[in-house]
Amino acid sequence: MPTRTVISFARGVPSPDLLPVAELKAAAQRALDDDPAGALAYGDGAGYAPLRQWVADRYGNGDASRVLCTNGSLQGLAFLAEAMFAGSGGRAVVEAPTYDRAILILRRFGATVEAVDLQRDGLDVDAIEAMCRAGRTPGLVYTIPTFQNPGGTTLSAAKRERLVALAREHRFTILEDDPYGELRFAGTAVPRLFDLDGAAGTVIFSTSFTKTVAPGVRTGAMILPPALHARLRALATDTYIGPSMLAESTVHAYCAAGCFEPGVERMRLALLERRDALVAALDRHLGQRVTYVPPEGGYFLWVQFPGVDADALADRAAAAGVPVVKGSTCFIDGRGGDALRLAYSACPATDMDEGVARLAALV
Amino acid sequence: MPTRTVISFARGVPSPDLLPVAELKAAAQRALDDDPAGALAYGDGAGYAPLRQWVADRYGNGDASRVLCTNGSLQGLAFLAEAMFAGSGGRAVVEAPTYDRAILILRRFGATVEAVDLQRDGLDVDAIEAMCRAGRTPGLVYTIPTFQNPGGTTLSAAKRERLVALAREHRFTILEDDPYGELRFAGTAVPRLFDLDGAAGTVIFSTSFTKTVAPGVRTGAMILPPALHARLRALATDTYIGPSMLAESTVHAYCAAGCFEPGVERMRLALLERRDALVAALDRHLGQRVTYVPPEGGYFLWVQFPGVDADALADRAAAAGVPVVKGSTCFIDGRGGDALRLAYSACPATDMDEGVARLAALV
Numbered sequence: 001m002p003t004r005t006v007i008s009f010a011r012g013v014p015s016p017d018l019l020p021v022a023e024l025k026a027a028a029q030r031a032l033d034d035d036p037a038g039a040l041a042y043g044d045g046a047g048y049a050p051l052r053q054w055v056a057d058r059y060g061n062g063d064a065s066r067v068l069c070t071n072g073s074l075q076g077l078a079f080l081a082e083a084m085f086a087g088s089g090g091r092a093v094v095e096a097p098t099y100d101r102a103i104l105i106l107r108r109f110g111a112t113v114e115a116v117d118l119q120r121d122g123l124d125v126d127a128i129e130a131m132c133r134a135g136r137t138p139g140l141v142y143t144i145p146t147f148q149n150p151g152g153t154t155l156s157a158a159k160r161e162r163l164v165a166l167a168r169e170h171r172f173t174i175l176e177d178d179p180y181g182e183l184r185f186a187g188t189a190v191p192r193l194f195d196l197d198g199a200a201g202t203v204i205f206s207t208s209f210t211k212t213v214a215p216g217v218r219t220g221a222m223i224l225p226p227a228l229h230a231r232l233r234a235l236a237t238d239t240y241i242g243p244s245m246l247a248e249s250t251v252h253a254y255c256a257a258g259c260f261e262p263g264v265e266r267m268r269l270a271l272l273e274r275r276d277a278l279v280a281a282l283d284r285h286l287g288q289r290v291t292y293v294p295p296e297g298g299y300f301l302w303v304q305f306p307g308v309d310a311d312a313l314a315d316r317a318a319a320a321g322v323p324v325v326k327g328s329t330c331f332i333d334g335r336g337g338d339a340l341r342l343a344y345s346a347c348p349a350t351d352m353d354e355g356v357a358r359l360a361a362l363v
Numbered sequence: 364m365p366t367r368t369v370i371s372f373a374r375g376v377p378s379p380d381l382l383p384v385a386e387l388k389a390a391a392q393r394a395l396d397d398d399p400a401g402a403l404a405y406g407d408g409a410g411y412a413p414l415r416q417w418v419a420d421r422y423g424n425g426d427a428s429r430v431l432c433t434n435g436s437l438q439g440l441a442f443l444a445e446a447m448f449a450g451s452g453g454r455a456v457v458e459a460p461t462y463d464r465a466i467l468i469l470r471r472f473g474a475t476v477e478a479v480d481l482q483r484d485g486l487d488v489d490a491i492e493a494m495c496r497a498g499r500t501p502g503l504v505y506t507i508p509t510f511q512n513p514g515g516t517t518l519s520a521a522k523r524e525r526l527v528a529l530a531r532e533h534r535f536t537i538l539e540d541d542p543y544g545e546l547r548f549a550g551t552a553v554p555r556l557f558d559l560d561g562a563a564g565t566v567i568f569s570t571s572f573t574k575t576v577a578p579g580v581r582t583g584a585m586i587l588p589p590a591l592h593a594r595l596r597a598l599a600t601d602t603y604i605g606p607s608m609l610a611e612s613t614v615h616a617y618c619a620a621g622c623f624e625p626g627v628e629r630m631r632l633a634l635l636e637r638r639d640a641l642v643a644a645l646d647r648h649l650g651q652r653v654t655y656v657p658p659e660g661g662y663f664l665w666v667q668f669p670g671v672d673a674d675a676l677a678d679r680a681a682a683a684g685v686p687v688v689k690g691s692t693c694f695i696d697g698r699g700g701d702a703l704r705l706a707y708s709a710c711p712a713t714d715m716d717e718g719v720a721r722l723a724a725l726v
Contacts, residue, residue: 013405021399028391028609036384040579042376071434071581072603104601216403216608218434238467240435244607245579246391 007355009342010323012149012299017348018270019214020254020263027254031246039249045237046229047221048248054255055221059207061199066223068232071243073179073208073220074101079232079239080140080175080204080222081109090139093131095123097302097330097339099149102142102177114138115332118148120293122155125162132170140173145193147180147298150330150341154296157190164196164203172202179208179220180298182264185272187296194223201225209251211299212264217247268297275301277349278342281356289363299345302327308363310338316362322355370718372705373686375512375662380711381633382577383617383626390617394609402612408600409592410584411611417618418584422570424562429586431595434606436542436571436583437464440505442595442602443538443567443585444472453502456494458486460665460693460702462512465505465540477501478695481511483656485518488525495533503536508556510543510661513693513704517659520553527559527566535565542571542583543661545627548635550659557586564588572614574662575627580610631660638664640712641705644719652726662708665690671726673701679725685718 031039038048046052047069056064070076084090085106092106096115106113116127123143131138141163145155155163167174176193197203208220224232236243254260278301279294292303304327305313314326327339347355394402401411409415410432419427433439447453448469455469459478469476479490486506494501504526508518518526530537539556560566571583587595599606617623641664642657655666667690668676677689690702710718 011405016400016404019399019403021395021403024403024609025392025395028395028613029388032384032388032391036382037379038579040382040384040387040577041379042374042573042578071607075603078602101601101604108601210405214403214609215405215604216401216612218603218605218607218609238464238471239441240438240581241464241578242581244434244581244610246387246577246581246613247607247609249579250391250609 006321006323007351007358008323008346009344009355010325011346012343013215013346014211014267015346015348018267020259023254023259023263024214024250027257027259028250030253030257031249034253035249039246041245043242043245045242046233047243048245048252050256051248051252054252056223059205059221060223066226066229068222068224068229068236069243069248070220070222070236071240072210072218073177073206073222074105076206076220076222076232077102077175077177078105078109079235080228081105081111082235083228083231084139085110091136092140092142093128093138094142094332095144095148095151096332097150097327097336098142099144099177100329103332106142111140113332118151118153120153122148122153122159123163125159125166128163129166132166137170138172140175141167142175142177144177146178146190147183147295147300149180149298150300150325150327151293151302152295152298152300153293154190160190160193160196164193167202168200174203175206176203177206179211181207182212183268183271183299184297185268185275204228212260212267213251213254217251218244219248219251271297271299271345273349274344274347274352277352278344278356281353284353285356285360286363299343301342301344302339303342304339305363306338308338310340313362314340317359320358320362322358324359369684369686370714370721371686371709372707372718373688374709375706376578376709377574377630378709378711381630383622386617386622386626387577387613390620390622391613393620394612394616397616398612402609404608406605406608408605409596410606411608411615413619414611414615417615419586422568422584423586429589429592431585431587431592431599432606432611433583433585433599434603435573435581436540436569436585437468439569439583439585439595440465440538440540441468441472442598443591444468444474445598446591446594447502448473454499455503455505456491456501457505457695458507458511458514459695460513460690460699461505462507462540463692466695469505474503476695481514481516483516485511485516485522486526488522488529491526492529495529500533501535503538504530505538505540507540509541509553510546510658510663512543512661513663513688513690514656514665515658515661515663516656517553523553523556523559527556530565531563537566538569539566540569542574544570545575546631546634546662547660548631548638567591575623575630576614576617580614581607582610582614634660634662634708636712637707637710637715640715641707641719644716647716648719648723649726662706664705664707665702666705667702668726669701671701673703676725677703680722683721683725685721687722
C-alpha cells in the first residue's frame with residue numbers, strides 16, 4: 001500500500017494557500033514606513049490605537065475607547081475570566097459542546113462552569129432562563145452564536161432577542177465570541193447579540209483576525225463596557241505592558257489598505273467550496289449512518305455517528321492519516337462520545353472525498 | 364517663559380532614533396518570503412522554533428527544547444508566577460528596590476513577596492541565607508543581577524557564586540531576569556547566574572529583545588528546566604495558542620542576518636554617551652546633595668537625595684516637564700521616599716544637562 005499523505009480535519013485553521021502573504025508583506029512595510037515608533041516602541045496596554053479605531057468602526061459604534069486589542073482573542077478571554085472570577089469564583093455557562101480552550105480558561109481563573117445544550121438553532125435559551133428562575137443566575141454566558149465551534153450551528157434571531165432580554169432582566173453578562181461571523185457563505189445574516197444590546201453593556205463582543213487575516217498575527221479584539229475595559233486594560237498592561245505593536249500595526253495597515261474585505265471574500269468562497277465537498281463526501285460515503293447540520297459559514301461541521309464509539313474511531317482515524325477532533329473533548333460531562341468535529345477550513349476540496357472515504361472505512 | 368519641551372527620565376525605553384527600523388523592515392520581508400507559513404500560521408505555544416534555537420545558541424547550551432519565547436518577557440514571568448504560586452501560594456523574594464511590575468505579577472498569582480536589600484554590589488545574599496537558616500526558605504528569588512532596574516547596580520562575582528550555592532543547598536529557584544546584560548558599556552563582565560548553575564536547573568534565565576532590538580516586537584525568552592518548561596508551555600498554549608509568529612519570525616530574521624550584534628553595539632555606545640552626560644550633569648547641578656552608583660551598563664541610574672522628599676520632588680518635576688520615577692514605587696514597604704530612578708536610555712545626551720538643571724532647581 002503506498003504511503004498516504006495526511007488529510008487533516010483536525011485543526012480550525014485556514015490552509016496555507018489562503019494566507020494573504022503578499023498583502024501582509026506590503027502591510028508590514030507600510031506600517032514601518034508610516035509609523036515606525038508606533039510599530040516598534042512600547043504601546044498602550046489596550047492595543048495599537050489606529051487598529052482599535054478600525055475595530056470600533058467596523059464592529060462597534062466607533063468608540064475606540066471600548067476596544068481592547070490582544071495577542072489573540074483567547075488572551076482577551078483569559079483577561080476577562082481573571083477579572084470576573086479570580087479570587088471570587090462565580091458561575092459561567094458554556095454551550096455543550098463548546099470550544100475546549102474556553103472551558104479550560106474559565107476554570108483556570110476560578111469559574112464554576114455549567115453547560116447548556118446546543119440545539120440545531122443554537123444555545124438552549126430555555127435552559128438559561130430556567131437556571132435564572134431557579135436562583136442560579138450565571139455571572140457570564142459564553143457563547144459562540146454564529147457558526148459555532150464545534151457545532152457549526154447559528155443561534156436563531158428569535159433566540160438572540162430572548163437571550164439578550166434575559167441577560168438584561170437577570171443582569172448577567174454575555175460574551176459573544178465571534179471569530180467566524182465574517183465568514184458567512186450561505187443563508188441569511190442574523191443580528192449580532194452585541195447589536196441587539198445596543199449601548200447597554202450587557203454583551204461583550206469578541207472577534208479575531210485569525211480567521212479573517214492570518215493566525216500568526218495573533219491579534220484579537222474585544223469591545224467592552226467602560227469599567228470592564230479599564231480593568232482588562234490594566235491586566236493587559238500588568239501582563240505584557242502592550243501587545244505586539246509590530247503585529248497590530250501590520251494588521252492595521254492591511255485593513256487600512258482595503259485588503260480586509262477581498263481577503264474575507266476569498267476565504268468565504270474557499271470555505272463554501274470545501275463545505276460543499278465535505279457534505280457531498282459524507283453523503284456519498286456515510287449516508288444514513290451519520291447526522292449533521294450543514295453550516296452556513298465558518299470552519300466546522302459537527303457529525304454524529306449514532307451507536308458508534310467515535311472516540312475510538314478518532315484514534316483509528318488519526319492512525320490512518322485522517323486526524324479529527326473527538327466530540328467528547330468539547331463537553332464538560334463526558335458526552336459527545338458519538339460525535340466528531342470535522343474542520344473543512346484547512347482541507348482542499350479535492351482531498352475531501354478521499355479523506356471521508358478513509359474515515360468511512362474505519363466506522 | 365517659553366514653553367519647554369518634555370525631557371523624560373521616566374521610561375526605560377530606547378529613544379526612537381535607536382530603533383533599527385530599516386533592518387526590521389528587511390527582516391519582516393525575509394521572514395514572510397522564507398517561511399510564510401511559519402510567520403502566519405498558528406505556531407507552537409513555546410514560540411517560533413528558529414528563534415528558540417537562536418536563543419538557545421546565544422544564551423543557553425544550544426538546547427532549544429528548554430527555551431520559551433513569549434510576548435515580552437513579563438508575560439513569561441506571569442506564566443512562571445502562575446505555575447509556581449497560583450492555588451498554592453509560597454514565598455518570593457525580590458530586591459529592594461526592584462521592578463514594580465514584577466512585584467505586581469508575583470502578588471497577583473498568589474506569592475507572598477518579601478524584599479531583601481540591594482547593596483552597591485547587588486542583592487544582600489547574607490539576608491537570603493539568614494532567611495533560609497531561619498526556616499523561611501523562599502520558593503523563588505527574583506533578581507535582576509546585571510544593571511539592575513531601578514538600582515543600576517550589578518551583583519558581584521563572589522555574591523553570584525554564593526547565591527547559586529545557597530539556592531542549591533536550600534533548593535530554591537532563582538529567576539535571573541536579564542534584559543540589560545547585553546548592554547555593558549564599562550567595567551568587566553561577570554558570569555551569569557545561569558552559567559554558574561550549569562545544567563542544574565536551579566537558575567531560570569530570562570531575557571528580552573525589547574532592549575536589544577525594539578520594544579514593539581514584544582518578544583522575550585526564558586530558558587527553563589524541562590518540567591517547568593512543559594508547564595509554562597502548556598500555560599502559554601492555554602492562554603494564546605502560540606505567541607506572535609509574525610513578530611518572532613521577524614526577530615529571528617533580524618538576528619539570523621547578523622543585525623543583532625551591530626544593533627547592540629550602537630545601543631551600547633549611545634547609552635555610554637548618555638550615562639556620561641547624566642553623571643556630568645548630576646555632578647554639575649546637584650553635586651554633594653545626591654549620591655548614586657554610576658552604572659556600567661543598562662538604562663538606569665538610581666539617585667538618592669538625602670533629606671529630600673523625593674516623591675514630592677517627582678511630582679514637581681513632572682509638572683516642570685522632567686518626568687522621573689519615584690523611588691518609593693520600587694519598594695514594597697514604603698521606603699525609597701528619598702530616591703528617584705533616572706532612565707537615561709531615552710534622553711539624548713544633548714538634553715541631559717537641561718533636564719538635570721530643571722530637576723536641581725526643584726530640590
